[in-house]
Amino acid sequence: SQQGEEDPQALSIQEGENATMNCSYKTSINNLQWYRQNSGRGLVHLILIRSNEREKHSGRLRVTLDTSKKSSSLLITASRAADTASYFCATDAMTGANSKLTFGKGITLSVRP
Amino acid sequence: GAGVSQSPSNKVTEKGKDVELRCDPISGHTALYWYRQSLGQGLEFLIYFQGNSAPDKSGLPSDRFSAERTGGSVSTLTIQRTQQEDSAVYLCASSLRIRELAGAGELFFGEGSRLTVL
Numbered sequence: 001s002q003q004g005e006e007d008p009q010a011l012s013i014q015e016g017e018n019a020t021m022n023c024s025y026k027t028s029i030n031n032l033q034w035y036r037q038n039s040g041r042g043l044v045h046l047i048l049i050r051s052n053e054r055e056k057h058s059g060r061l062r063v064t065l066d067t068s069k070k071s072s073s074l075l076i077t078a079s080r081a082a083d084t085a086s087y088f089c090a091t092d093a094m095t096g097a098n099s100k101l102t103f104g105k106g107i108t109l110s111v112r113p
Numbered sequence: 114g115a116g117v118s119q120s121p122s123n124k125v126t127e128k129g130k131d132v133e134l135r136c137d138p139i140s141g142h143t144a145l146y147w148y149r150q151s152l153g154q155g156l157e158f159l160i161y162f163q164g165n166s167a168p169d170k171s172g173l174p175s176d177r178f179s180a181e182r183t184g185g186s187v188s189t190l191t192i193q194r195t196q197q198e199d200s201a202v203y204l205c206a207s208s209l210r211i212r213e214l215a216g217a218g219e220l221f222f223g224e225g226s227r228l229t230v231l
C-alpha cells in the first residue's frame with residue numbers, strides 16, 4: 001500500500017509564481033524526504049526533514065512537516081521553467097532497525113515560461 | 114565512481130528470457146535499494162541491502178525476482194522467465210547509514226535500467 005500520497009497529481013503554473021505540493025502519509029515516520037525527477041532520469045534528493053522538525057529551508061525550497069496531521073508540504077518560490085519535473089515525497093517509516101523509503105506516485109509540475 | 118552506476122541502461126528482451134541488471138553504488142555506501150517504476154507511476158520498493166544481507170525483501174513481486182550483493186558493493190537484480198508486466202525502469206539507489214536506528218538518509222539514485230519485454 002502507498003505510504004505517501006501527493007496532492008495535486010499535476011500542477012501547472014506561470015514562471016515566477018510559487019508552487020505548493022502536499023504529501024500525506026499513514027504511519028509514524030523517522031523522516032520525510034522530497035525528491036525531484038526530470039523526464040527519463042533518476043531521482044535527485046531535494047530535502048530531508050526529521051520527525052522532530054517542523055520546517056526546513058533550502059534555497060527556494062521550503063518544507064513543512066505536521067506529524068499530528070501526518071502531512072508535509074513542499075513550497076517552491078519564484079518558480080522557473082527549469083523547475084518543470086516530477087516531485088515525489090518519500091517516507092521512512094519506523095520499522096525498527098530496518099529502514100526503507102516508501103515513495104508516493106509523484107506530482108507533475110509544469111512551469112510555463 | 115562519482116555516482117551510482119547502472120547497466121545496461123536499456124534492455125529489450127523476449128518473454129521467457131532471463132535478465133540481469135547491475136548496480137554499482139557509491140563507494141562506501143552501505144545501504145543499497147532497488148525500486149521499480151512503471152510508466153507514469155511512482156516507485157515500487159523491491160529490496161533493500163545493508164552490507165551484503167537483505168533485511169527486507171518484501172517488495173519482490175514473485176519468486177522470479179532475486180537479488181544479491183557481494184563485497185558490500187555491486188548488486189545484481191535477476192529476473193527469470195520475464196513477462197511483459199516486468200517492463201519498467203529499474204532504479205537502484207545507495208545511501209550512507211551511519212547508525213542503525215538513525216533512519217534512511219539521503220538516497221543517491223542511478224539513471225535506471227529500462228527493461229522492455231516483448
